[in-house]
Amino acid sequence: MKIVLVAAVALVDKDGRVLLSQRPMDKQLGGLWEFPGGKVEAGERPEAALIRELKEELGIDVAESCLAPLTFASHAYEDFHLLMPLYVCRRWKGQVVGAEGQAIAWVRPLKLKDYPMPPADIPLIPHLVDLL
Ligand SMILES: Nc1nc2c([nH]c(=O)n2[C@@H]2O[C@H](COP(=O)(O)OP(=O)(O)OP(=O)(O)O)[C@@H](O)[C@H]2O)c(=O)[nH]1
Numbered sequence: 264m265k266i267v268l269v270a271a272v273a274l275v276d277k278d279g280r281v282l283l284s285q286r287p288m289d290k291q292l293g294g295l296w297e298f299p300g301g302k303v304e305a306g307e308r309p310e311a312a313l314i315r316e317l318k319e320e321l322g323i324d325v326a327e328s329c330l331a332p333l334t335f336a337s338h339a340y341e342d343f344h345l346l347m348p349l350y351v352c353r354r355w356k357g358q359v360v361g362a363e364g365q366a367i368a369w370v371r372p373l374k375l376k377d378y379p380m381p382p383a384d385i386p387l388i389p390h391l392v393d394l395l
């Protein structure tokens with residue numbers, strides 16, 4: 264089984280809300296709400312991948328020192344195994360926008376369950392509820 268490494272982040276605002284981003288309808292798991300991030304490219308560090316994806320997807324600048332590891336997802340999809348470290352970040356530069364046209368939402372931890380998420384993400388929610 265191919266292991267795919269994806270770096271993701273829970274951006275947390277001053278009110279303790281978490282940012283979710285809606286996957287484009289035409290992609291795998293389209294329409295589901297996910298943590299921003301993406302695939303780590305060959306030779307790339309996960310933190311660098313995340314900083315790159317945050318710029319591309321949300322238009323913000325994040326310093327590596329502001330990425331704190333929280334937990335990870337390990338999930339068997341039909342065609343690959345997802346290994347996804349989840350960081351927490353409370354500081355960034357710029358205004359968070361759906362830079363690729365996607366919907367975004369700031370969500371209170373206890374409301375995360377109201378947003379349909381990929382199966383790999385479900386076990387991550389209690390960690391955020393505990394933290395926040
Ligand atoms: N970013 C992100 N990906 C997730 C989450 N949960 C989850 O199962 N995934 C899966 O991890 C993979 C990440 O792929 P992606 O499509 O976001 O990758 P990417 O941003 O590099 O985009 P691209 O491959 O279209 O360039 C997808 O298979 C996606 O379904 C999540 O919370 N955030």
Ligand SMILES: [Mg+2]
Binds near residue numbers: 300301302316
């Ligand atoms: Mg992505």
